[in-house]
Amino acid sequence: MPNATRRLALASVLIAASAGAQAQNKQEELEQVDVISTTPFEGSEVDANRYPANVQSSTAEDIERTDPVNMVEFLNTELGSVHINDAVNNPFQPDLKYRGYVASPLLGLPQGISVYQDGVRVNEPFGDTVNFDLIPQAAIADIDLLPGSNPLFGLNTLGGALNIKTKTGFSHPGLQAEAYGGDFGRYGGHVSVGGNSGNFGWLFLVQGMEEDGWRDFSDSEVLQLFSKLSHIDAGGETHLSITAADNTLRGNGAVPRRLAEERGREQVFTYPDETSPEMLMVNLRGVRDLDDRMSLAWGGYYRKSDIDTFNGDGSEFEDCAEELPAQAGNLCEEEEGSDEPPEVVEDPNGEPIPAGADTLGGTQNTSSNEQEGWGVNLQLKTPGLIGGELTTGLTYDAGDSDFASQQEVARLTAERGTVGSGFFVGESFTRVNVDNSNIGAFFLHRAPLTPDLEWTLGGRFNRTEITLNDRTPAFATEPGNSLDGDHHFSRLNMTSGLAWEVSRQLTFFGSVGQSSRAPSPLELTCANPEAPCRLPNGFVDDPPLEQVVATTIEVGARGGTRNLAWRTAAFHAVNEDDIIFISAGNRFEGFFDNVGDTRRQGVELGMEWRVMPTVRLSADYTYLNAEFRDSFRVNSPNHPNREPNPAEPDEGQAAESAQQVNSGDRLPLVPEHIFKLGADWEASDRLRLGVDVVGNGDQIFRGDESNTDSETIDGFAIVNLRGEISVTSAVSLFARVNNVFDTDYETFGVYGESDEVLDGPQFEDAFRFIGPGAPRGIWGGVRVAL
Template structure:
């Protein structure tokens, strides 16, 4: 609170402080306002009382900011300065350590490919993960149309001015806003009029170089940011390389502003995925198989404008074009090895003891098995070419009692996807190696030529109308009403290979006959290689929202909100939707999808609908420690989903289909407080959350020990109340910052997550070594099978960072992660491994592959957390405005 006489010559500074989002510290004052202020020089004004309000941009387009006292949900924000101080290399790492109700799952083992979870909803770069958070970059929705995924490697940290996490289904944001929206605003030459350069290096061969520079002449502002990151990775064969370039040009006048931004990204990310936990206990650096690599390219261009029609009315607009090219290669063991060993129609290669290469009982001639006669690995290749473009317009009308926003958006996407598979050998280091001799010796075409599994082209077009109004009938009471109408059309054209096993491609005459490389004309056309289908789906949704905020007294606000949201099925979900026409007598004969490397016919899926509720209080407790204020909040949240879309396994490794599961629920309580005391600053976040299935269902999964065999299928029964995988019940983030001098500060941070279930344990009933020597539907189960508990244990990780500022603009910093070298995991799934100890004379090779499939084990795979690591860096900052002032 300020209460003193001021002269008009100071009015510009006061106005600048409180006319902007406090998270960015960026003054936004028009030339008209400057001239009006200058014309009052020499006039002494009456006493003015100014109330400082923290403001946050909550609309995708510029032109409207909302006081935090008026917000009807628990909006969280991070400023550009906080981002820079954190020394985080990506958004997921930053949010995991600072934001309430946020956790991460690392299924890939790469820092740029982690799942971000917020209140039980996910934004992930992984196809097959249910997505529930929309992400906006300067007003452009960057959830990719192919699978609603978010590529975190496409967002440069040193170009971010602020980010805001808005819970619930705010109608100002578009599709996929089920659990919340993440709105990211970039820097420009007016908001960041300074030069910054930084280098960092240390553990795992990590090297990072960053550079940014922004300046303006009062009307034209220019900004550029470049980031180059590379490392060898802490696990075997896991290098990454990221190059990001962001540029912007801003033109300001008395009537508004026009901005043009460009983002160009080139990355090569290796994430060798989850590993059996018993393998991890022997060697923390171990990988299951490799390589698993994504090469991504992005070209993103965005033109935005804000025009001040009068003192109360603003018109904003944008148009954008976005091009994404991705190439991926994935490696795995070939789970069809037993059937291939016992194949029909190919010459019969026998081991020295007369058995087949697989010595399991599924073979016609069981025995020890032998290596080197047939391939035991499979390489999956995929290529995605995606183009997006769109435009949006937004009208803002602000008066003393109303803040009204209305707008329209149009977004369209075109997708071209292709995937193929090849045989390979698993080498001594678990790296897959192509071997064309299997084609020469046995006619296995997939050993020499990639087998095209699918070609998919598709498009989606969404048209939306939205509006929102915050009405303040009195100064302390604020009502917000809003709604959004979406109209989405999704089209598919799919050429899907019939589903033959890879080893069944053994007839070169038929395979290379161009007459057979076509779509089947009917069911009896057995010569055609592809089944081709078209899909054309229309989705509509109306999503209203209502909320209130009541300033009960100074520094105490009560609020509540209810909202509806929607997510339409993505192109790949419709391309890999369950085909119930192929389910006969409870036996599912569908081939399924090896996400993202195989698709099936594309039947209809319903859109997901959400209803979100939130209520809470927030405030400031004055004179807490040494007369310092204590900021706090307490929120209760609940989101109900219907027709939730999940990736459902079909019993073959990594294969399944997308299906409307039914109802799911996320609910919980989140609380936080922060304060300072002398040279100390501390904060504490706590969340209790429960994410559950609310509809009964059956899932085919032989890797879950509680499965029940019915008609040769291994069913797992999910019932209401079972918890969703990967979602811990308890989340804590705590931070303590110590600043003894203006030059030096250090921060100790703790992240704590309680235990969670792994994927595949959706019924929460998997038990380690649960089966005994009892016969279940004719199957004699190994008493030492089903390794692991099917859960991820809880953990707490401590991190430290320190910074020292020199007098000449240079700073030295250090970051130490996992201070106590805690062994932990953030993700996992139930699976099967062939890398098991051999017994009874079973053959193995240098990679540890067991050639008796009866000795393969069901186990718990985990995504291990990184060990202790330290990095050092040097940065340089130069404020052009301060330098000019000194020179003047």
């Protein structure tokens, strides 16, 4: 089936169009057969038409056609059921959402998508996070987005798996270079050189980007390196790849909606907010044919990442004079809505921190996270029962993380930047070492029940061990709040599916699968409601959490002709013992907890239509219903509908910030409607033009789990244009215009408190913060291929 991954139409129209085309072209076949991997490793490829779920695939050519700034922008523009929440507001740090599940670089989010690069799971050991800026887009050869709770892709595959394969000197020989520049002070490009001498291949690539950013104080630099040496002969292939990155990303996060409306959407609340990831990954993989029907795939890797953060924020500290006169002149910690007296803030030596111009108004939160990961895998493919194929495998992955964080009191500048005072808050110091190990054993049996009907049965056993070693200084902890702990999680997950290929123009499929994720070390260190932590900078003792187990049922159909490819699917996914972060009653502290079941279900429709040889249309629509299925109470101290304190009605403080979440309430930050439209026109042999429309419906603010806020994050649709003209057979010029109509839109929303940083009565009830979408941007460049 041609790349049918971006397509919308009503199901009846799609099926009718397909049926009409079949009547006229009974012998017509699709132009190509897409091949996908059923496991993360080489040697498990199958015809995508025989896969029992609504898989989507893209190639390097698809990525180049759309000229994205990175892989995530491509996925958001081109793949169905995908959208983003831009919480950080940096193009390389969005929360990628698929069917309501997330893969994000932010610690503390419930990661529900596993991401693989050439067989290596790149979800980080400490929080299962995914740093997309460490994956060089120009090195990508193929991307498969496999839906559902697929146990074969291991932990965190609750909603799906993203399987990335990189280029080789065999698949992409020659010199390829690209340079571009334009709005937001953004410029960048890449150069790659690949080739082979028959059996030996090589590919070397460097990619980089710098920008000032469209928001204030949001400049970033990205540098990525990739190389691969390959050997291919009649019996198999071996690949050694090295990926490296050294980036500095600045994204200053959500901004009060009222500030954006009054002073401009480029405004930031506080700054700086900087993340500096460095990464090195060495990956050795191979596959050998043992005979005509047997093959052995193997691999081993080492991955090291160092991620430093520096966040300038507002302060929860104030002069003790008003609430604790005996300590006037020292800093005290606010205790909103509490009858307890404020606490004096002490430094690591136990001395009070003085209140003054240099210590009031701001804080600087810094952290470092040094993570190492390594692992091996074996996968054997042999003949199965009734003429089928059996794939079995073993994996071992280990990780070591050293996390450290601290908080320095600071002052705010007139532009709401922070300047450190040299005084550090003693209780903010956190040091923890984490050892992870994951053992997996899996199998997949594909059996042709008839020439047209194929049954698959698979499963994976996971054994996860997490050891926490508390290295926090004694002055920063209270007795009994040790982070030390040993946690063990084991589970066997199964999957089964059917694919009925009525013809090459029509396939029906259905599947059911289970997958799980163990609580991340981050969640385990912050799971005690009696001792809440300051995310992500401070952790406390670690009562156990339950594994999250997801079950997905999916049915659908796909098909088409040479000129029309369509697909449709319905899915129903339930998470048991889902984990969310719950506020402890004020805006600074909280804890992770299992809150019962959540459900994500919906319908996907898509098509790709070659109207004529020079015109291609595509569309995608997803209806997505994501909701809580169990009732619970959650604190939301900055919720606009929080109850006022009767003792101080003019202060707007919360006497009771708890919100009741009921079964049926929508999950925050998940739209009910997601749509994509695309058109490409080959105007001549030299000129290609394209347009994309990307949009989604409204979303619930994070913090409004109770769905009681009358306002939501508005839905939107933005239009992007692109074009390319060939100057010679080797040189082309390209341009892209994002958000052509300069639409104001938001992809993220959360509650916060702005009046302690912003002056003016208009900010006293400005609780709603938004992640504004980028304005119109125009870029152009040159591409060379030799």
